[in-house]
Amino acid sequence: MSLSLVRSRALLGLEAAQVTVEVHLACGLPSFTLVGLADVEVKEARERVRSALLTCGLDFPHDRRITVNLAPADLPKDSGRFDLPIALGILAASGQLDGAALDGFEFAGELSLSGELRPVRGALAMSLALRAGASGTQLVLPPGSAEEAALVPGARVWRAAHLMDVVGRFQPGAAAPPAGWQAVRLEPPAGQARHADLADVKGQAAAKRALEIAAAGGHGILLVGPPGSGKSMLAQRFAGLLPPMSVDEALESAAIASLAGRFELARWAVRPTCSPHHSASAVALVGGGSPPRPGEISLAHRGVLFLDELPEFPRAALEALREPLETGHITIARAARRAEFPARFHFIAAMNPCPCGWRGAAHRNCRCAPDQVSRYQGKLSGPLLDRIDLHVEVPALGPQELLGAPPGEPSAQVRARCAAARARALARQGVANQRLEGADIDTHARLDGAATAFLHHAAGRLAWSARATHRVLKVARTVADLDGCAEVQVAHVAEAVQYRRALATPA
Incomplete structure (x- = not known):
């Protein structure tokens, strides 16, 4: 033949x-x-x-x-x-x-x-x-x-x-x-995730609480603080707060890693953590090339994308994150071909408040002029910051607090609360709170009368966009789930509001 x-x-x-x-x-x-x-x-x-x-x-x-x-x-x-x-x-x-x-x-x-x-x-x-x-x-x-x-x-x-x-x-x-x-015939191995423990971080109760909320609801978080305050330590321990991966999630994550030649059987069902250097280009972050290959945001699918020194990334690379943060996928279109990759990741970013890093620190003086601070913070566009749910200040710790503080709460205890809160959200609406859209926000993020009045007042005073207001609603819904409450109350909205404070502007 x-x-x-x-x-x-x-x-x-x-x-x-x-x-x-x-x-x-x-x-x-x-x-x-x-x-x-x-x-x-x-x-x-x-x-x-x-x-x-x-x-x-x-x-x-x-x-x-x-x-x-x-x-x-x-x-x-x-x-x-x-x-x-x-x-x-x-x-x-x-x-x-x-x-x-x-x-x-x-x-x-x-x-x-x-x-x-x-x-x-x-x-x-x-x-x-x-x-x-x-x-x-x-x-x-x-x-x-x-x-x-x-x-x-x-x-x-x-x-x-x-x-x-x-x-x-x-x-x-x-x-x-x-x-x-x-x-x-291979039985999927049990993923043995080994993440650094949150108990290693001394103090920083507010930042740890914000990480717990982010893990429970799938929210993005921006950590702002001086050098050495623990921003990277907190981010590196975030994956240990997330619930175990389902079989379908593990298959999605492994399939993307296989496309990039990074798959390892030992990492099966372990949530990936990608932390590209701040010199990474837009193509490295979102994907591209010919044929199209997945970028860091897709390799972090179902896991964590950590961008340290956020303002130091190229502006084009940061702006390319706006659509994936909103939609959970990235479409790479070229003249001859088109490819779509999933990109539903937990976003964590860290930055200093100013170029020298010491603005607002109690034990060091900032040497940056106001216009330098404005230019530095201006590297982050308003639409990008609007898409990050939680903005958290991470203050520097003094020597006494750092050396004398007892070990913090271990990751296992925090992870159990996050898993319980996420289970409540999935049983109620089928998706994590961060993915609520349109009418589902009004249906599932129900506010009582006092909470509604409080949110209206805060949104007016802080001049929030519609997106920012909806994101506060979703964060408040997560706080209520952590408290085991069916209805969002004033205390839940108040806690969510404090995580939408803008970066401190120069005096």
Whole structure:
């Protein structure tokens, strides 16, 4: 048979679209042509496949005209994931494999020149796509990638370490599969999250309370204080206050990490914490490139994004955060392709109150002029600050308070309260309080008469936007959930209002 068809998958964002690798052998001048909108690394498969087949002692049709088409032709293809299906297609078209036996399987893997199979990105996305299609198709993947794909419940995954393991399974008249051909049935490991304990932070009761509210309701938080006041310590312990990940959340997070080549089985069901340096560009934060790759906000999906020294980030990078903070996803549009990535993360930012950092500190004098403070704080736009629910001052601690204070409350106790409050919100409305929108805010964030009057007065005096007012309502709803109250009261609104204070303006 001079024509064969082998199934595989191409990645476009988190989507894994099916690709049919069509291989045709014909008489004519010997050549090896690869078509179908293939990127450079895909076209390089010609040399890898030829060398791997010859090294393994298989026949390569040198005297034939080889045409490989990756269909559909308008779908971009990248990486070396198509090496294995191209090699199998050539073997099936030349009669060395049973082409009919390849039906019902999908293949992906990069070939070394010796025939060994190397892992590929996006194995989890491939397995999730098969589960969504409910087709019963089986996956054949290299070691490492096979274990990723097997994390999806119900997935049928086979691991092959070498090209000859796959050839031995599909050769005509094969008596038994080779030893390197193995089914992978993997139970997801229990995520053992090891986060620094909140008890290590001395004092800072107000900041710890704000972290508790943020963890319970999914709110963003901005920590403002002088150097050494504990802002980074608090942020690094925030992930330990979040509830455990569900299976679906763990699969989403792992699939994005797999796309970026960062997946580790030991980090399964552990909420990620991403803390890029302040020199990161807008593309590094939100994603981009060709083909589009996820950025830090997507790698932090279902976890924590911590931006230290917030005003030092490029203005374009900070403004690019505005839409994801509101919608929970990012759409990367380019001239030739478009990709969408999830980006529902817990946002934590930290900054100094002024360039020297000591404005408002009791034990140090600020040496910044008022116009310097204004320029520094002006790096953060009003719309961006409006999207951060909690603005918290973290004062510097004196030596006596720092050295003499007893250990604080451990993370486990705070996490239990946060989990209980979030469970109340999910039972009531199905989503965390931060995700309430439109009429749901009026329905679920009910205020009594005194609380309504208080909020109207505060919104008028502080000149809040409609967004800021709604965010205070959602924070108040979280405070009420932490207190176990069905209705939002004045005390809950008053606590929420104090977290919307603007940055201190220069005198």
